[in-house]
Amino acid sequence: MNAPVRSSHLFEQIHEILWGKILQGEIEPTQRLKDVEWAAKLGVSRTPVREAMRKMQQEGILIPLNQGGYEVRSVTMTDLHDLYRCRSALEVQAVREAAEHFGPKVAKHFTSLIRMTDQAIERNDLDRVLALNSEFHRDLIEQSGNVHLPGLCETIRKLTLFYRTALLNRAKADARRKKDYVQRLKAKQKEHRAIIKALTEQDGEKAASLMQSHLLQTAQHMELES
Structure with a gap:
């Protein structure tokens, strides 16, 4: 494993490395993490690893253990909702x-994201779909122009x-789950299109209502997928 580049912000790099491994499934829910072990894996001292893990505790992904170290948060439906x-x-x-400022150029960008997601669904590239969906929502937040919202x-x-x-x-490991998962993805694409249509028409209240319904229904669907 390659060690991160040493700098005054080393703990931030380690923080991103650990988050990346969690999001890629290399570190799984309920898995135990110890700063001494990860310091050895990354070739750094324990201090920046400890700082990174403390930040992840504050973010809610790591739970401190009485016997030392941390546990990756489990996936519960209460937490999800x-x-x-x-x-x-x-x-x-x-x-x-x-x-308020959703012009044709911006609309074209989001239409392109939706089209690429459609193509990824057809290719059965579910990891790419997840990445594109995340990009869709992240870019919408940035498009708000509100400097506080992204953070x-x-x-x-x-x-x-x-x-x-x-x-x-879980879905990728089970054919029935995977089929249901893909069908729900296609339904979410229709919802994304409706949100962009409302924004293109500069109907902020309709877009807001559609987004609220989209996200709350997504949480319900994720419960079905669990």
Whole structure:
């Protein structure tokens, strides 16, 4: 394993490395992490690893253990619904603000994302679909022009990806789950198109209502996938 480049912000690099491994499924829910072990794997001292893990505890992905070290949060439906309610409140505001300056060039970008997602679904490339869906929502938040929203949404975005990755891995391992998962993806594409149509028409309230319904229904569908 390659060690991260040493710098004054080493703990931030380690933080991103650990998050990446969680989102890629290399570190799984309920898995135990120890700073001493990861310091050895990454070829660094324990201090930046400890700092990175403390930050991840604050973000809600790691749970401290009484005997030392951390455990990766498990995937529970209660946590999932709580997370999506928070996410809905922020993204609803984002699309409401984005509608004020959603021109043809911006609409073309999102239409292209939706088209690429359709193509990834047809190729059965579910990892690519997940990445494109994440990009769709992240770009909408940035399009709001509200400088505070991207930072507020970042931890929620990562936690959402954590849950979605765990459920995707289950779907890929079971033919029936996978078929149902793909059908729900196609339905979500229609919802994405409706949101972009409302934004193109600069109807912020309609876009906000559609986004709220989209996210809360997604949480319900994810419960079915669990």
